[in-house]
């Protein structure tokens with residue numbers, strides 16, 4: 001495979017010569033989101049998702065236009081689909097985790113009158129303040145009578161959230177607010193009101209900290225829950241006013257597994273893909289989204305959670321099952337087998353014996369096998385000549401054995417009949433454990449239309 005590296009941002013025209021591999025530290029602007037890019041995106045986003053301007057750059061580079069259909073098969077919080085819509089391009093997303101699926105659906109659905117949403121939110125905020133005051137809680141002054149009996153999640157749900165991820169009083173107030181919102185379940189505003197609470201829970205009401213892994217930060221015994229939620233709704237109202245009366249294409253986000261796309265989208269219908277799949281790095285997206293998913297009833301217990309986890313690509317040892325077979329897709333790829341062997345040898349050498357550590361080698365094979373299955377199935381829904389961009393990072397999370405994710409994915413895609421155009425460097429990140437710069441890259445592919 002001939003592979004060229006270029007530095008992100010991309011050259012403006014394809015005539016410009018591609019430079020050779022660079023590993024300089026990126027400018028911070030590559031990472032950050034400009035002020036204008038906050039509209040809609042900020043309704044709910046993952047820490048360290050790629051920025052909207054990256055999507056625009058590849059839309060331009062691929063020549064995607066209003067006739068095209070763009071897909072993000074791992075759409076998360078919807079950055080690609082939303083940015084496509086804002087640029088008047090039709091787009092489709094798949095997401096297998098219910099809360100991000102819900103969030104990206106709401107972020108890309110603007111069929112609501114902003115004033116109606118605002119008026120209902122004001123009404124709910126008044127009724128929640130009154131309900132709380134009747135219970136002896138003043139959410140404006142953060143006063144609470146000593147003998148108030150606080151609402152709790154049931155035992156199963158409590159077990160599903162990260163311990164101390166929300167303090168008892170903010171949880172009580174959030175549950176009271178949610179009950180008030182639920183009275184409007186059949187209105188067009190409902191989903192926006194729920195997403196606003198989801199975002200407020202993660203960013204302000206709960207005690208979560210993202211760095212980038214989710215953990216518990218400073219414990220906040222009390223916060224003004226209603227005001228925090230209302231602030232989120234007002235942000236939405238402002239953004240919706242901005243697009244009100246204008247014409248944008250429809251987008252669709254499906255609760256679907258990117259390894260089985262044909263049941264969801266028609267064959268031969270997609271012109272381009274811009275996406276960022278999970279990396280083999282132990283990150284559990286269902287853990288990152290656990291607080292809002294549980295408090296807002298997206299999963300009620302661990303059994304339901306496990307059901308959703310089975311539809312996710314295997315990228316962490318907390319989501320690996322005995323019946324998993326994706327590894328067979330890469331059984332003959334020497335490099336992946338060598339990495340798995342190196343991880344297992346390092347584990348034995350270091351005397352690591354926990355159940356999770358014993359799964360590191362297996363999850364690596366399952367990850368790349370799952371991506372191979374994804375590429376093979378995806379080709380059926382692509383039009384010949386479709387262009388693809390996969391944003392992925394190198395990893396050394398498994399006992400510091402280096403995994404060159406982008407390079408390996410390019411090789412897998414090539415074996416399955418894709419052309420590897422180049423690998424762009426998006427950003428680098430210094431890993432203290434290995435004292436190395438880890439590359440985050442964009443693997444650029446073309447589907448020529450011939451299946452192997």
Ligand SMILES: C[S@@+](CC[C@H](N)C(=O)[O-])C[C@H]1O[C@@H](n2cnc3c(N)ncnc32)[C@H](O)[C@@H]1O
Nearest residue numbers: 074076077078079095096097257258285312313
């Ligand atoms: C790196 S994140 C994508 C972030 C995204 N670019 C955004 O704007 O938020 C990867 C996403 O893939 C989802 N995912 C993992 N396995 C999946 C699968 N088999 N099918 C569909 N989505 C999957 C995860 O739940 C996660 O939301």
